[in-house]
Amino acid sequence: MSGPAETGSAAGSRLPRAGLYLGALLGPFGGGVVAAILPEIGESFAVPASAAASSLTAYLLPFAALMLVSGTLGERWGPARTIRIAYVAYAVVSVLAVVAPWFWLFQTGRALQGCANAFTTPLLMARLAAMTPPERLGRALGMFGAMQAVGQTSAPLVGGLAGEASWRWAFVGIAVVGALLAVWPLPADNGGSTPAAGRLRDPWRRDVLVPGLVALVGWACLAGLSFLVAFRFEDAFDLGSGARGLVLTGFGAAGFLCARAAGAATDRFGGRTTALVGLLAGAGLLVLIGGATAMPIAIAAWAAAGICGQLVLVAVNTTVLSDTGPGRGGAISVVQALRFLGMAAAPAVFTAPYHADALLGFALPAAALVAAAPLSITLSRGRSRD
Structure with a gap:
């Protein structure tokens, strides 16, 4: 059985496909680049560290909220046209962040970066799905996820290096x-x-919202816990900021290395099995991090959690984008919005339980992953073999 109509013409067009993968880098990189330079940003604008940290939220909330509709709007306007305009807007508002003399203007630039990114990520994924044979969709989305992991993992490092001269160079x-x-x-x-x-x-229908809920819980309780892992490594093992940052990159690095394998597993075994393994294994790893007294075990568990995050994410994305009918961009846009809303909510939900008891702080998100496991039955089945 042949793939989508676009597949044949796209098979020899490697440059456009490469453009889709490269675009996956920009959003996570732009969102996370401030993580390592928050003290420098705060000093530059004479604001406290807590205010500087809000630049993460200023990016993430508009990004997630606008993605509830950006995929559908982008399909109406033309995906390629919309993506290009969003890239130009992203570049322009990044310059605004570079030249901003006031913190409120810098925050405005961050929010507008998030808005522009909302019109790239879901449309890039939908276009990738349109030019990929169904039997290889998981692998393609795994590669897309790997590129996102590269952006997420490299952002703090590049931002930190730029901050040695001026944090503004990162935005240049x-x-x-x-x-x-x-x-x-x-x-x-x-x-x-x-x-x-x-x-x-x-x-806004069941076959989109239920996978979206799996993405929300999975991403909130895995990638969204990086802040909690940083607390844990400071409290339990007395690691400084540089060492903690290195530990945190393990999640993204492992996700990058295993993203293609996660896609292949989804193609072979189906989304429901792949997501189920990711949710349950991730729950066990979180409990291990919360209770480990040996630092190497906790480091290895956090890196392995990055693999679990990819299993869940690729399974959900493949299920939603397997629908070859119209509106794929809008569907994956809603799912991605729920994913990042979950990530944004994680600090507010899990910080207080952690400060009450470290193990409780990790046991609660682990319990949420287990509770979400039955929802994986709504994801795609494995493809039948002849």
């Missing part, structure tokens, strides 16, 4: 990358907009 780099991506070849829109993209409320 982001602006340059956004401008380059704006002129990189992308799969054509096949004549313009996509009227079949439908109404804004069309993605």
